[in-house]
Amino acid sequence: MRSVRQILDGKDTPLVTVGPDEPVLDALRRMAETSVGAVMVMEHGNLVGIFTERDYARKVVLQGRSSATTPVRDIMTSPVQTVTPEHRARECMQLMSDHRFRHLPVVEHGTVMGVISIGDLLKTVIADQQNEISQLQSYIAS
Numbered sequence: 001m002r003s004v005r006q007i008l009d010g011k012d013t014p015l016v017t018v019g020p021d022e023p024v025l026d027a028l029r030r031m032a033e034t035s036v037g038a039v040m041v042m043e044h045g046n047l048v049g050i051f052t053e054r055d056y057a058r059k060v061v062l063q064g065r066s067s068a069t070t071p072v073r074d075i076m077t078s079p080v081q082t083v084t085p086e087h088r089a090r091e092c093m094q095l096m097s098d099h100r101f102r103h104l105p106v107v108e109h110g111t112v113m114g115v116i117s118i119g120d121l122l123k124t125v126i127a128d129q130q131n132e133i134s135q136l137q138s139y140i141a142s
Protein backbone atom coordinates (compact mmCIF):
# COMPACT_ATOMS: atom_id res chain seq x y z
CA MET A 1 0.00 0.00 0.00
CA ARG A 2 1.12 3.57 -0.79
CA SER A 3 3.07 5.86 1.50
CA VAL A 4 1.76 9.18 2.79
CA ARG A 5 4.36 10.95 0.60
CA GLN A 6 2.90 9.32 -2.53
CA ILE A 7 -0.63 10.29 -1.49
CA LEU A 8 0.41 13.90 -0.80
CA ASP A 9 2.20 14.09 -4.17
CA GLY A 10 -1.08 13.23 -5.90
CA LYS A 11 -3.02 15.98 -4.11
CA ASP A 12 -3.34 19.62 -5.09
CA THR A 13 -5.36 20.85 -2.10
CA PRO A 14 -3.59 23.76 -0.39
CA LEU A 15 -2.73 23.60 3.30
CA VAL A 16 -5.46 25.58 5.04
CA THR A 17 -4.39 27.29 8.25
CA VAL A 18 -5.79 29.67 10.85
CA GLY A 19 -4.36 31.46 13.88
CA PRO A 20 -5.61 30.44 17.35
CA ASP A 21 -6.95 33.92 18.09
CA GLU A 22 -8.94 34.26 14.88
CA PRO A 23 -12.70 33.85 15.19
CA VAL A 24 -14.29 30.52 14.29
CA LEU A 25 -16.23 32.31 11.55
CA ASP A 26 -12.98 33.09 9.68
CA ALA A 27 -11.90 29.45 9.93
CA LEU A 28 -15.28 28.33 8.55
CA ARG A 29 -15.01 30.82 5.66
CA ARG A 30 -11.55 29.49 4.79
CA MET A 31 -12.82 25.90 4.93
CA ALA A 32 -15.76 26.74 2.64
CA GLU A 33 -13.56 28.62 0.14
CA THR A 34 -11.13 25.71 -0.17
CA SER A 35 -13.67 22.86 0.22
CA VAL A 36 -11.87 21.22 3.14
CA GLY A 37 -13.29 19.84 6.39
CA ALA A 38 -10.38 20.74 8.65
CA VAL A 39 -7.96 23.62 9.24
CA MET A 40 -4.58 23.48 10.93
CA VAL A 41 -4.18 25.95 13.79
CA MET A 42 -0.70 27.48 13.51
CA GLU A 43 1.06 29.79 15.96
CA HIS A 44 4.61 31.10 15.34
CA GLY A 45 5.07 28.43 12.66
CA ASN A 46 4.05 25.59 15.00
CA LEU A 47 1.04 23.32 14.71
CA VAL A 48 -0.86 23.96 17.95
CA GLY A 49 -4.26 22.49 17.15
CA ILE A 50 -6.79 21.24 14.61
CA PHE A 51 -10.30 22.53 14.00
CA THR A 52 -12.81 20.49 11.97
CA GLU A 53 -16.46 20.74 10.96
CA ARG A 54 -17.24 18.30 13.75
CA ASP A 55 -15.79 20.73 16.32
CA TYR A 56 -18.05 23.44 14.92
CA ALA A 57 -21.15 21.25 15.18
CA ARG A 58 -20.41 19.98 18.68
CA LYS A 59 -18.62 22.83 20.41
CA VAL A 60 -20.17 25.91 18.77
CA VAL A 61 -23.67 25.10 17.50
CA LEU A 62 -24.68 22.60 20.20
CA GLN A 63 -23.17 24.68 23.01
CA GLY A 64 -24.78 27.92 21.82
CA ARG A 65 -21.49 29.75 21.22
CA SER A 66 -21.10 32.55 18.68
CA SER A 67 -18.83 31.77 15.74
CA ALA A 68 -18.15 35.50 15.28
CA THR A 69 -16.73 36.02 18.79
CA THR A 70 -15.36 32.59 19.80
CA PRO A 71 -11.63 32.26 19.05
CA VAL A 72 -10.51 29.04 17.40
CA ARG A 73 -8.24 28.43 20.43
CA ASP A 74 -11.29 27.80 22.66
CA ILE A 75 -12.62 24.88 20.63
CA MET A 76 -9.66 23.42 18.71
CA THR A 77 -8.31 19.97 19.57
CA SER A 78 -4.79 19.92 20.98
CA PRO A 79 -2.38 18.16 20.88
CA VAL A 80 -2.69 16.99 17.30
CA GLN A 81 -1.88 13.44 16.20
CA THR A 82 0.40 13.66 13.15
CA VAL A 83 2.13 11.31 10.73
CA THR A 84 5.31 11.55 8.66
CA PRO A 85 5.57 11.14 4.86
CA GLU A 86 7.05 7.68 5.54
CA HIS A 87 3.87 6.35 7.16
CA ARG A 88 1.85 3.89 5.06
CA ALA A 89 -1.82 4.35 4.13
CA ARG A 90 -2.75 1.31 6.25
CA GLU A 91 -1.16 2.84 9.37
CA CYS A 92 -3.09 6.07 8.80
CA MET A 93 -6.36 4.14 8.49
CA GLN A 94 -5.56 2.35 11.75
CA LEU A 95 -4.88 5.66 13.52
CA MET A 96 -8.10 7.22 12.22
CA SER A 97 -10.09 4.19 13.23
CA ASP A 98 -8.48 3.98 16.73
CA HIS A 99 -8.96 7.70 17.46
CA ARG A 100 -12.24 8.18 15.55
CA PHE A 101 -11.08 11.16 13.52
CA ARG A 102 -10.80 11.72 9.77
CA HIS A 103 -7.78 13.99 9.35
CA LEU A 104 -4.04 13.52 9.80
CA PRO A 105 -1.56 16.35 9.31
CA VAL A 106 1.72 15.25 7.75
CA VAL A 107 4.78 16.72 9.45
CA GLU A 108 8.38 16.43 8.24
CA HIS A 109 11.28 18.03 10.18
CA GLY A 110 8.82 20.23 12.08
CA THR A 111 7.07 21.52 8.93
CA VAL A 112 3.44 20.72 8.11
CA MET A 113 3.56 19.34 4.57
CA GLY A 114 -0.18 18.73 4.11
CA VAL A 115 -3.17 16.84 5.47
CA ILE A 116 -4.40 13.34 4.69
CA SER A 117 -8.15 12.85 4.96
CA ILE A 118 -10.17 9.67 5.16
CA GLY A 119 -11.33 10.48 1.60
CA ASP A 120 -7.73 10.45 0.35
CA LEU A 121 -7.17 7.05 1.98
CA LEU A 122 -10.36 5.68 0.45
CA LYS A 123 -9.26 6.79 -3.02
CA THR A 124 -5.87 5.13 -2.47
CA VAL A 125 -7.41 1.83 -1.37
CA ILE A 126 -9.78 1.81 -4.38
CA ALA A 127 -6.91 2.60 -6.81
CA ASP A 128 -4.71 -0.14 -5.28
CA GLN A 129 -7.51 -2.68 -5.51
CA GLN A 130 -8.24 -1.69 -9.11
CA ASN A 131 -4.56 -2.24 -9.96
CA GLU A 132 -4.61 -5.65 -8.32
CA ILE A 133 -7.76 -6.66 -10.23
CA SER A 134 -6.22 -5.53 -13.56
CA GLN A 135 -3.04 -7.51 -12.85
CA LEU A 136 -5.03 -10.63 -11.95
CA GLN A 137 -7.18 -10.23 -15.08
CA SER A 138 -4.13 -10.03 -17.34
CA TYR A 139 -2.59 -13.01 -15.55
CA ILE A 140 -5.75 -15.08 -16.08
CA ALA A 141 -5.99 -14.00 -19.74
CA SER A 142 -2.31 -14.81 -20.49
Ligand code: AMP
Pocket residue numbers: 038050051052053054055076077078079080081082100101102103104105
Ligand atom coordinates in the same frame (compact mmCIF):
# COMPACT_ATOMS: atom_id res chain seq x y z
P1 AMP B 1 -12.86 14.71 12.33
O1 AMP B 1 -13.52 13.36 12.29
O2 AMP B 1 -11.53 14.72 11.65
O3 AMP B 1 -13.78 15.81 11.87
O4 AMP B 1 -12.50 15.01 13.87
C1 AMP B 1 -13.22 14.54 14.96
C2 AMP B 1 -12.60 15.16 16.23
O5 AMP B 1 -11.23 14.77 16.34
C3 AMP B 1 -12.58 16.70 16.25
O6 AMP B 1 -12.72 17.13 17.59
C4 AMP B 1 -11.20 17.06 15.72
O7 AMP B 1 -10.72 18.30 16.20
C5 AMP B 1 -10.37 15.92 16.27
N1 AMP B 1 -9.26 15.58 15.38
C6 AMP B 1 -9.31 15.41 14.02
N2 AMP B 1 -8.13 15.05 13.54
C7 AMP B 1 -7.28 15.01 14.60
C8 AMP B 1 -5.88 14.71 14.76
N3 AMP B 1 -5.13 14.36 13.71
N4 AMP B 1 -5.35 14.78 16.00
C9 AMP B 1 -6.11 15.13 17.07
N5 AMP B 1 -7.43 15.39 16.98
C10 AMP B 1 -8.00 15.34 15.77
